[in-house]
Amino acid sequence: xxxxxxxxxxxxxTSFWEKLKYYAKSAGQEVVEKALLxxxxxxxxxxxxxxxxxIAAALGYFIVPLDAVADLTPAVGYADxxxxxxxxxxxxxxxxxxxxxxxxxxxMRAWFGDESLPDPEIPQTGGDADKG
Numbered sequence: 643x644x645x646x647x648x649x650x651x652x653x654x655x656t657s658f659w660e661k662l663k664y665y666a667k668s669a670g671q672e673v674v675e676k677a678l679l680x681x682x683x684x685x686x687x688x689x690x691x692x693x694x695x696x697i698a699a700a701l702g703y704f705i706v707p708l709d710a711v712a713d714l715t716p717a718v719g720y721a722d723x724x725x726x727x728x729x730x731x732x733x734x735x736x737x738x739x740x741x742x743x744x745x746x747x748x749x750m751r752a753w754f755g756d757e758s759l760p761d762p763e764i765p766q767t768g769g770d771a772d773k774g
Contacts, residue, residue: 653702661705671754673720676727677704678749680734682742689737700730 658681666674683689684697703726731738 651702652706653698657705658701666753669720669723671750673704673724673727674753675746675750676724676731677701678746679738679742680727680730682745683734683737686737686739686742689734693734693737696730696733700726 658677662669662674662677669677680697680701684694684701689697704723
């Protein structure tokens with residue numbers, strides 16, 4: 643077994659949800675959002691094997707506690723994870739559709755209660771144009 647795919651092998655749905663459960667607040671909303679986008683994109687039937695492998699490797703990197711920068715360091719500790727997640731998103735962006743975005747936004751609202759997140763049920767308007 644080569645080290646090249648150790649992160650892909652570290653990934654499982656269970657390990658992903660366990661990591662998010664315990665570290666969502668310390669990882670921050672941006673990291674969690676990117677991880678969720680990838681998780682839900684991997685569930686898409688149209689996503690090919692290479693895209694799912696890319697996602698599994700990126701999420702595996704997020705899950706494995708021994709990475710380049712210790713995740714125990716607030717803010718800085720997840721910078722490398724964020725970088726890996728962003729690169730994976732760029733690689734598989736065509737499989738991050740509206741359904742994936744809606745599932746991610748819904749989960750983010752449930753966990754973080756952030757009213758600034760767009761509600762997939764409510765169309766966004768022009769912002770300042772609606773005031774006054």
